[in-house]
Amino acid sequence: MPELPEVEITCKGIQPYVENQTIMQFIIRNGRLRWPVEPHLTQTLQNTTIQSVTRRGKYILLTTEKGVLMLHLGMSGNLRILPCDTPPIKHDHIDITLNNQRVLRLNDPRRFGSVLWHDAKQGSIENHKLLCKLAPEPLSKGFNADYLYLKIKRKNVAIKKLIMNNQIIVGAGNIYASEALFNAKIHPLTLGKKLNEQACQQLIMHIQNVLRESIKQGGTTLKDFLKPDGKPGYFVQKLNVYGRNGQPCTQCCTTIEKIIISQRASFFCPKCQPLKES
Numbered sequence: 001m002p003e004l005p006e007v008e009i010t011c012k013g014i015q016p017y018v019e020n021q022t023i024m025q026f027i028i029r030n031g032r033l034r035w036p037v038e039p040h041l042t043q044t045l046q047n048t049t050i051q052s053v054t055r056r057g058k059y060i061l062l063t064t065e066k067g068v069l070m071l072h073l074g075m076s077g078n079l080r081i082l083p084c085d086t087p088p089i090k091h092d093h094i095d096i097t098l099n100n101q102r103v104l105r106l107n108d109p110r111r112f113g114s115v116l117w118h119d120a121k122q123g124s125i126e127n128h129k130l131l132c133k134l135a136p137e138p139l140s141k142g143f144n145a146d147y148l149y150l151k152i153k154r155k156n157v158a159i160k161k162l163i164m165n166n167q168i169i170v171g172a173g174n175i176y177a178s179e180a181l182f183n184a185k186i187h188p189l190t191l192g193k194k195l196n197e198q199a200c201q202q203l204i205m206h207i208q209n210v211l212r213e214s215i216k217q218g219g220t221t222l223k224d225f226l227k228p229d230g231k232p233g234y235f236v237q238k239l240n241v242y243g244r245n246g247q248p249c250t251q252c253c254t255t256i257e258k259i260i261i262s263q264r265a266s267f268f269c270p271k272c273q274p275l276k277e278s
């Protein structure tokens, strides 16, 4: 699944090709994505200019004078920049052809991605129902220890589950959450209310580090993520716990364990990440 670093890399990757370009054609080959793509977009978007390419959470926002096109890559989506005469292949559902003779193309085999329209008449994009409840950006100033401590200090819920809730933190996908908890020496089942401000500080620092490192390296997770230039877009980051159950801990050689928390596999070292009972 594309996580925040992959989306950030996609956003930065497409930006130079897309920003300030005029949309010549918006082509819907298969509009049955997570939500149906609005058919009027083929007309609405024609001859509009993409003023900016930005990201909020895992949404890529293409802002035009008429409104904002919100792209989400879902479970298996990817965006590529191609010469506009490149024939489509299977699962190439949406094309945005641009006046620089390129096409921004969405491929999504599982079709959990989305292409949504927010008309300028509906006001600021920040108030969109899918964006307004999102936590602050994880690499912004608003995401700090005081914020996290206030959010979780009364929660009788495992910290792993809390940090994967995008109303508390955006961008801590499963791999990043497991790795950040290992680096912060916090057991994934520790209840939110057991973490003091210092532990929150540590956790924030390690979440930010793991995200920054992944963005730097090109994103970790995705076997079907393609960089806009068509090359495989991920580096295998050094993972300490994720996917390493049964193998020795990189720090202490204790065997890494796997547990399921909210239907997601979690990996941890029982020695480096002791469960705090009090």
Ligand SMILES: [Zn+2]
Pocket (backbone or CB within 6 Å): 249, 250, 251, 252, 253, 254, 269, 270, 271, 272, 273
């Ligand atoms: Zn260990």
